[in-house]
Amino acid sequence: MxxxxxxxxxxxxxxxxxxxxxxxxxxxxxxxxxxxxxxxxxxxxxxxxxxxxxxxxxxxxxxxxxxxxxxxxxxxxxxxxxxxxxxxxxxxxxxxxxxxxxxxxxxxxxxxxxxxSDDLRLWQPPSKETVELRGLRRRRDDLAQMIRKEQNRLEHPHIKTVERSLKRHVRIMANEVKELDAQIAKLVTSTPEFRRKSDLLTSVVGVGPKTAAACLAYVPELGSLTKGQAAAIVGLAPHAQDSGTLKGHRRISGGRREVRASLYMAALSTLRYDPMMQSFARRLRARGKPAKVAITAIMRKLIVIMNAVLKTGEPARGAVS
Structure with a gap:
């Protein structure tokens, strides 16, 4: 076919x-x-x-x-x-x-x-390892979201019985997340293709094993995309809002939101440890861009770089294009 x-x-x-x-x-x-x-x-x-x-x-x-x-x-x-x-x-x-x-x-x-439509992508069946990884990662992310909700409830005064129940529930789910993280790490390590891709992805400053696993689970196409496709598939491509002389704010939308949470944390880490990304962020702020716009731009650069290292098979050299 x-x-x-x-x-x-x-x-x-x-x-x-x-x-x-x-x-x-x-x-x-x-x-x-x-x-x-x-x-x-x-x-x-x-x-x-x-x-x-x-x-x-x-x-x-x-x-x-x-x-x-x-x-x-x-x-x-x-x-x-x-x-x-x-x-x-x-x-x-x-x-x-x-x-x-x-x-x-x-x-x-x-x-x-x-x-x-002229830009349709044909569906390809994922490998059984990808199906397993996606299932583990989705369950892990669902539990992490539930933990955040329960922790938010703890911020408000409760009767002691309710507070104990919330803390017990958070503790149980946190242990489940740790167990799922261990299973995900074991699956990535034991699958040669996953291990090869994870090693390449984690060569990018700020990208750790958990972000790499999220990309392997939710964006198996990564490495076969153009720069624009890589940004768009995770909802990080800026869309123009212009009309006549009006130049509106660019906005991101759509895409695979499951990956964006991991990319956000990776962007914060990159901003802390990568001097070139720090310089890039400073240039954006000097042009009047809000902090969130700078973080989003770093997330976009990260996914483009991650796509490039998988496409070339070469580890990242730390350059910001």
Whole structure:
């Protein structure tokens, strides 16, 4: 199966609007629509029927994991498939003037999105090690977020029983986080590809094993991206807000927010230990940029540098481009 979108015939498109129990399927160019169960058997039957004349290009929405059967069936049948991000498809729907949101409307919109978009990334199945690492890291991050919430509750006066309960809960979850960190470190060390990439990533000043593990789990594409793609995929690409003579503030949005928390801590560490980053931050502040903008700019540089070291296979030399 080709990984180049330009080499794929997109005159025959199958789009899946995904829900837990069912799939609304829209096909182009015949513009036919059916609803089928969200089961591997029903999906394969639908895809095989669509393959009678020529191979279809498949588009399905990301829906909290309920799209997994569609993706796996496409890989098994050797069909190119794109997993569409919800924000992009809703913006596309607005462009089409589709204010209503139903399964039928969304299925047709997804089919048109697949036909008209030129920068779609084909879905590639992750390795079983990546799936395991992502699961461990996500659970670890969920617990860390719960710990912060419980600690925030401790800042306000409580009756002693409630306070003891909160502290006990924080202590239990903190131990769980330590155990998960140990499992993550063991998995990275025991997987040659993870270990090689982690060594390269941690050669960047400020990037530690935990940030490296977050990138390996949540951004497995890192190392195959351009500078702009690397910044955009984690939501650190600044978007212009200009109109006529008005020059608005650039803003970041979207992307994989799970990585940004790790990059924020890495940026603080980099700012402390890397003289070149310190100089870069001072130049930004001298131009009137707020401290948060300077930190965001360092986060953006970090992800670009991390992408570069994985692409070249060479450890970082500490240069700020």
């Amino acid at each position: 080709s990984s180049n979108l330009n080499e794929i015939d997109r005159t025959n498109i199958i789009a899946f609007e995904v829900s837990k129990a069912s799939l609304t399927v829209r096909s182009l160019p015949d513009d036919q629509q059916v609803t089928i169960p969200n089961t591997a058997q029903a999906i394969k039957r639908q895809l095989k029927a669509a393959c009678k004349d020529r191979r279809p290009f498949v588009d399905c929405e990301a829906s909290g994991g309920y799209e997994r059967s569609v993706l796996e069936c496409c890989v098994e049948l050797g069909l190119p498939v794109h997993r569409a991000h919800g924000t992009r498809t809703r913006n596309f729907a607005k462009y089409l003037g589709l204010s209503a949101k139903t399964d039928a409307v969304d299925a047709r919109m997804l089919a048109l999105f697949a036909a008209k």
